[in-house]
Amino acid sequence: MFYDLHIHSGLSPCANDDMSPNNIAGMAMLKGxxxxxxxxxxxxKQQRVMxxxxxxxxxxxxxxxxxxxxxxxxxxxYFKQLNDAEQFQSWLAQRLLPIxxxxxxxxxxxxxxxxxxxxxxEEVLLLQSVMADxxxxxxxxHEHHGLAVLAHVLDRSNSITTQLGFIPETxxxxxxxxxxxxxxxxxxxxHPWISSQVFWLCDSDAHQLVDISEAxxxxxxxxxxxxxxxxx
Numbered sequence: 099m100f101y102d103l104h105i106h107s108g109l110s111p112c113a114n115d116d117m118s119p120n121n122i123a124g125m126a127m128l129k130g131x132x133x134x135x136x137x138x139x140x141x142x143k144q145q146r147v148m149x150x151x152x153x154x155x156x157x158x159x160x161x162x163x164x165x166x167x168x169x170x171x172x173x174x175x176y177f178k179q180l181n182d183a184e185q186f187q188s189w190l191a192q193r194l195l196p197i198x199x200x201x202x203x204x205x206x207x208x209x210x211x212x213x214x215x216x217x218x219x220e221e222v223l224l225l226q227s228v229m230a231d232x233x234x235x236x237x238x239x240h241e242h243h244g245l246a247v248l249a250h251v252l253d254r255s256n257s258i259t260t261q262l263g264f265i266p267e268t269x270x271x272x273x274x275x276x277x278x279x280x281x282x283x284x285x286x287x288x289h290p291w292i293s294s295q296v297f298w299l300c301d302s303d304a305h306q307l308v309d310i311s312e313a314x315x316x317x318x319x320x321x322x323x324x325x326x327x328x329x330x
Contacts (some may be wrong), residue, residue: 101133102311103160103250104174104275104301107217108149109138109204114149114307117143118214119151121307124238127155130313135162138175139224140194142187146180147212158319164238164249166225167232172249172256174275175239175283178326186242192226232258234256236270242329243329245322247273252281272325273297275318279315297321 105122106113126134134157136148145161152159161183165173177183198221199207207220230238239246248258248265251274258265265271265288274296276282285291302311 099132100313101317102302103135105136105304107136107144108208109144111207118210119148119211121287122212123151123155125310127264137162138162143182145183146149152227166227167235168227169261171232171258171261174247174249182243193230197223241330244270246274249275275299294319
């Protein structure tokens with residue numbers, strides 16, 4: 099299935115305000131994608147509506163979120179069931195400091211309905227670290243039956259190789275996200291111990307509609323299902 103599993107909606111303050119459920123799903127369909135995930139920063143509050151919008155456009159959907167750990171490392175968490183995603187949202191909410199979002203500085207944190215109408219604003223700043231380190235975050239994702247993926251692993255901002263300098267061998271992650279297929283060789287040269295059981299994703303990290311991936315990268319859902327079965 100052609101996919102893009104790292105897209106931000108208008109709930110993420112760094113994303114364009116027109117990143118609404120129907121705009122995202124519609125653009126993904128036009129680009130020939132079959133499977134998408136919206137992974138807003140530290141929040142799953144848009145997931146129920148986003149999944150419904152994806153269904154309307156004939157797309158398969160994975161519930162997701164991009165968590166910023168105490169080390170400022172970005173980790174993608176993916177959930178098969180909405181109930182698991184919503185329970186993980188409670189875990190996140192308990193670990194976010196009550197810092198109010200400054201709209202003028204960071205941007206809006208919009209919540210949309212299925213008609214793309216703004217029905218609310220998230221008041222707590224989502225561009226912050228949760229009060230949990232990377233190991234605790236990985237454990238919590240797995241306890242909520244989710245998959246943990248190291249986000250944009252070679253990026254200069256908020257990647258594990260930037261923040262920690264390397265990927266620890268003891269870290270319990272399921273997948274690695276890269277921006278370009280050629281990054282695979284670079285990551286493996288740095289970490290030759292990485293298991294062949296780790297799955298790899300190549301996503302857009304889209305913050306505007308035009309950046310959503312074309313139908314270039316495919317994933318076998320059976321591969322994800324096999325990993326999920328370890329935590330269900």
